[in-house]
Amino acid sequence: MVERLGVAVVGGGFMGGVHAEVLTADPRVDLRWVVDRDERVGTDLATRFGARVTTTLDEALADDTVRLVVVATPAATHEPIAAQVIAAGRNVLVEKPLVLSTGHARQLAAAARERGVVLAHGGNFVYAPKFVRAHELAADREALGTVHSVRVAFRTSGPDTDWFRSKATAGGGALTDLGWHAVELCRWMLGKPAIRAVTACTRQLSAAGDVEDQGVVLIEFADGAIGQCDVSWACPGGEQLTVEVIGTEGLVTADLWQGMGVEAYTNTKFGAVWEPNQGWLRPEWEWIRNSGYVHQDRQVVDAVLDGRPTTHTPDDAVAVVETLEAAYRSAADGRKVEMNA
Amino acid sequence: MVERLGVAVVGGGFMGGVHAEVLTADPRVDLRWVVDRDERVGTDLATRFGARVTTTLDEALADDTVRLVVVATPAATHEPIAAQVIAAGRNVLVEKPLVLSTGHARQLAAAARERGVVLAHGGNFVYAPKFVRAHELAADREALGTVHSVRVAFRTSGPDTDWFRSKATAGGGALTDLGWHAVELCRWMLGKPAIRAVTACTRQLSAAGDVEDQGVVLIEFADGAIGQCDVSWACPGGEQLTVEVIGTEGLVTADLWQGMGVEAYTNTKFGAVWEPNQGWLRPEWEWIRNSGYVHQDRQVVDAVLDGRPTTHTPDDAVAVVETLEAAYRSAADGRKVEMNA
Amino acid sequence: MVERLGVAVVGGGFMGGVHAEVLTADPRVDLRWVVDRDERVGTDLATRFGARVTTTLDEALADDTVRLVVVATPAATHEPIAAQVIAAGRNVLVEKPLVLSTGHARQLAAAARERGVVLAHGGNFVYAPKFVRAHELAADREALGTVHSVRVAFRTSGPDTDWFRSKATAGGGALTDLGWHAVELCRWMLGKPAIRAVTACTRQLSAAGDVEDQGVVLIEFADGAIGQCDVSWACPGGEQLTVEVIGTEGLVTADLWQGMGVEAYTNTKFGAVWEPNQGWLRPEWEWIRNSGYVHQDRQVVDAVLDGRPTTHTPDDAVAVVETLEAAYRSAADGRKVEMNA
Amino acid sequence: MVERLGVAVVGGGFMGGVHAEVLTADPRVDLRWVVDRDERVGTDLATRFGARVTTTLDEALADDTVRLVVVATPAATHEPIAAQVIAAGRNVLVEKPLVLSTGHARQLAAAARERGVVLAHGGNFVYAPKFVRAHELAADREALGTVHSVRVAFRTSGPDTDWFRSKATAGGGALTDLGWHAVELCRWMLGKPAIRAVTACTRQLSAAGDVEDQGVVLIEFADGAIGQCDVSWACPGGEQLTVEVIGTEGLVTADLWQGMGVEAYTNTKFGAVWEPNQGWLRPEWEWIRNSGYVHQDRQVVDAVLDGRPTTHTPDDAVAVVETLEAAYRSAADGRKVEMNA
Known part of the structure; x- marks a missing residue:
């Protein structure tokens, strides 16, 4: 049985949405909470990804299955939120900028080390x-x-x-x-x-x-x-x-x-x-x-396991072979080959 | 429990290797067989991906768990192999060119329809x-x-x-x-x-x-x-x-x-x-x-679940914050800021 | 004394204008006539380049100093006009397409050879x-x-x-x-x-x-x-x-x-x-x-011979030297150098 | 009669050669002297462009027809040479950097203004x-x-x-x-x-x-x-x-x-x-x-005035017309058209 990772996303804005989308595509992740001071914003995002919504980080941290908190709030709030998450013994991914001063960065790093949790910072590029x-x-x-x-x-x-x-x-x-x-x-x-x-x-x-x-x-x-x-x-x-x-x-x-x-x-x-x-x-x-092999083979697996239609069907293969046959004939005969459609 | 798809790859050359690599990266796939007339070639590939090797398609088709056969052999052999796979009631992905004549393409398409199996053709681009x-x-x-x-x-x-x-x-x-x-x-x-x-x-x-x-x-x-x-x-x-x-x-x-x-x-x-x-x-x-969010968040999940080290650590965040602080100071003072390393 | 070449341009449209502009920039060329059936069109172009205007090719060909005729009319008229020019013993540059049939192309080529005149065809690229x-x-x-x-x-x-x-x-x-x-x-x-x-x-x-x-x-x-x-x-x-x-x-x-x-x-x-x-x-x-040397040195020659102002003056050189001096000072001192403007 | 400008180039190296090539292509320019301390270097360049050679600027300035001096020597020598040329009442084009200090740049600018000569500086781009x-x-x-x-x-x-x-x-x-x-x-x-x-x-x-x-x-x-x-x-x-x-x-x-x-x-x-x-x-x-009109029309003028062969001849026009005729026929008939070469 695959171990699943309970996640809370703090901040329901654009970047919170990006992380929710990326993380929920990973079968190992269980997105449990969206935290946002603005309940409407949080609800929108939570609904899209089947998570609960709350306006307080405390409520999300009270959930024992939450092991990773993603912080995607305005920059000035990163430090207190990350400090609280670490103090609660949870792993944390903080969007860039991690914090706004070297002192805060060092404090968080030390706290994470001490509590034995992962402190990761955004900087996707x-x-x-x-x-x-x-x-x-x-x-x-x-x-x-x-x-x-x-x-x-x-x-x-x-x-x-x-x-x-x-x-x-x-x-x-x-x-x-x-x-x-x-x-x-x-x-x-x-x-x-x-x-x-x-x-x-x-x-x-x-x-x-x-x-x-x-x-x-x-x-x-x-x-x-x-x-x-x-x-x-x-x-x-x-x-x-x-x-x-x-x-x-x-x-x-x-x-x-x-x-x-x-x-x-x-x-x-x-x-x-x-x-x-x-x-x-x-x-x-x-x-x-980038050549398309991953997307192609995934479609084939989807077709076999889930009966999903593939984008390209045997009819397409017939059309391509017919065209290539006509092309060889045209090249040999030096004339246009009409297809009997 | 996730359903797994048993796969056999026919042809242990370059393209067989590409499909093996792509398919085994999908947790739903169980690569069971590599089929190659040349046992040494087949063994090399099978060993890389933990599959069995055989020199005959029959042996792979005798395995009931094999539901998808990937055909990555020279083009002229595609038709008989694909026909055999379909006749055995298995789904098939044939590298391009599917076959070399329109007649063969139509026959395979009809056979697949009749047996109710997926006939997919390569053409990754x-x-x-x-x-x-x-x-x-x-x-x-x-x-x-x-x-x-x-x-x-x-x-x-x-x-x-x-x-x-x-x-x-x-x-x-x-x-x-x-x-x-x-x-x-x-x-x-x-x-x-x-x-x-x-x-x-x-x-x-x-x-x-x-x-x-x-x-x-x-x-x-x-x-x-x-x-x-x-x-x-x-x-x-x-x-x-x-x-x-x-x-x-x-x-x-x-x-x-x-x-x-x-x-x-x-x-x-x-x-x-x-x-x-x-x-x-x-x-x-x-x-x-392409922005890196998928790779970034995967590293974080790996770090939490598996304890793998991340490429970029809190020390990196400290270095970036220090540099930005120095940059702001330099811009304000109109002079170079030396770092006390 | 430089020999000058009398030129007539037939066709006062866009391409006639291009040739007039190009040829009159050559000091060896004397653009004498613009020929156009539409006198207004011809006059516009002739006026721009100080040439005479006429509605008939005959009048231009009656001018003994005209040794080159440029044909820039619609394609279907190229052949008769070029034939007439060659018959009159004049060199001719015909915009592309020279003519519309191989027969006509061969006839013009033969006629030009016979009369000993240059037959050139457009195809600028x-x-x-x-x-x-x-x-x-x-x-x-x-x-x-x-x-x-x-x-x-x-x-x-x-x-x-x-x-x-x-x-x-x-x-x-x-x-x-x-x-x-x-x-x-x-x-x-x-x-x-x-x-x-x-x-x-x-x-x-x-x-x-x-x-x-x-x-x-x-x-x-x-x-x-x-x-x-x-x-x-x-x-x-x-x-x-x-x-x-x-x-x-x-x-x-x-x-x-x-x-x-x-x-x-x-x-x-x-x-x-x-x-x-x-x-x-x-x-x-x-x-x-493409590096600008031709344009630069031409400006200098113009300045000396004609007293024309150059685009870039000694004040520019002073500004550049001042900036480089400040740059060296800044690099040495590790601080911004203010310019006393 | 076109007025001609007598020019001396000081410095027979790479840049001296560039200016010599550019200036001698201008029919208004008469390159009279190449000045170089190394007589062999100067002779090479002078010979290429039909100029006299000397190892001293004095000798070139003694020639009354020299009205423009181009300075293409190592940077540290620009100032004294330019000052001497201006003092001799001649126009001067100095390769970049004009001089190495703001003070020298201002002195040269003032001297040129006073003597009423053109002081131009390189900076071709x-x-x-x-x-x-x-x-x-x-x-x-x-x-x-x-x-x-x-x-x-x-x-x-x-x-x-x-x-x-x-x-x-x-x-x-x-x-x-x-x-x-x-x-x-x-x-x-x-x-x-x-x-x-x-x-x-x-x-x-x-x-x-x-x-x-x-x-x-x-x-x-x-x-x-x-x-x-x-x-x-x-x-x-x-x-x-x-x-x-x-x-x-x-x-x-x-x-x-x-x-x-x-x-x-x-x-x-x-x-x-x-x-x-x-x-x-x-x-x-x-x-x-950049479209080629200048080069094309110049070839035509050269052909008429000097009898020089053009790059593209009436035979080329015949070949193009033949090809286009064949193309139209092929498009109409849907078959390849063989050329009877």
């Missing part, structure tokens, strides 16, 4: 399949030589929700919101060296709120590498999230939304790239899944 | 997430107007395995191998209209084997649309698989490996695209998964 | 700098191996002028208009081998006019190469003109408007490409001009 | 046709709204010539060499606002020389915009030079070598862009020239 592939390539010192530069640009047209633009609720602006990802991606791509010095400038362009909507951060790493973070809430045309890693012998770039995916260059060779494997490359990632 | 998104956009008649053209180019440097280049074992060359995908993608992108006429030319460039390694097929559909299939085994630089769908008001293109992903243009608006939604667009697909 | 570079790379047999495939796609949203859509005035539709370029580009990229066979399909989608607005042409060349021409007047989103040349060892692609320019791949090396010169490449073309 | 188009689009406040960000990345694998890596001869490293362009492009794209503050970091990665090979510069402009310059001599894979300009309603990017050219996005419309003109765009630049 370091798990994104495309970036995981870029990270693998960036770690190939044979192909890249000494890596000396990393740059992350993360630009959006700004948040939809008001609390993001208030220092009281969000702690900061674009730098807190997008900069979290940018800094984490820079560190990760380099193998998480220590940081020696930081130089930054920020600016508030928008009349709304009291936080910066643009920031540029230069990071000097202990290994000599330089990181650049370029974040903006004032960029039209759709979300841009790009990573560049440059070494003495090669480079890797990855563009999450607007561009092609992963590009790499090497003067030598990568260890984990198919042919061609010299000069400029566009390596695949998760090729079995 | 019509399940590929990127192309599924392109298909959704291509079906948006408000955004595309009347769709009149579709084109699929599928170019590789040719198969690694010898049997592909022999008419006796493969039935045909690039047209049979890659053309299957190209024809199916064209039909699907248009909504599977009937085919009125086919014109083609093929050519053998390579000295190896006795089949064509290039083919161009023009398809006239009953709804007036024109399809172009451009397939080649003689293209260096890595696999190219692109789809273009053009209508009177808009178009959709998708590049599986070399290019950016999905691009679309519309004179009007798409129903299922976020802002920006005018002119040229680069729509996302599977954004929750 | 085989002179386009980007495609000239692609052609140079495509001719590198060391890098490409045996070239076996060429493809040109030329897609627009259709002509603005009515006469293009009438068989009586234009001779044909998209195939005559865009197909001319596509066929010529295919031949040229391959080194102009003879053509062995042609297969095509065309279709009229639009209710306007009586000519095809889409065509696909397969060309089998005497050297075994296959050419594909894909032309359309029914493609939204802006003009697409792409060329692909594929060989056994490499390939070259060039995208005139929508894409990056020239891309190439080789398993070996190109003779005329800078580093990097392996794998996938993005070769430059006309790099001195 | 602000004249590059693609960037000129990007600049035009970036200046469209209707389309871009308030422009708040500009970024230039200029990355190469470093200079080929040793003097670039020595502070004594070059004044500085990548920041002096590439940063000049980056700063000038930032200023220009924004309309040259005053600069309020500069923050930078630099680093020397290479063991060769005594100058930085990487630099990042943040510029705060008086109008509130932020500029980022990212320059590197340590980037493999070929030269990267990209410009990004971002406003509240739209953005413009231009990639000189590796990417597509110019891309733009607007929530509104551009004043100077053809259809499509909404959302994401890829505007053309110098379309007449």
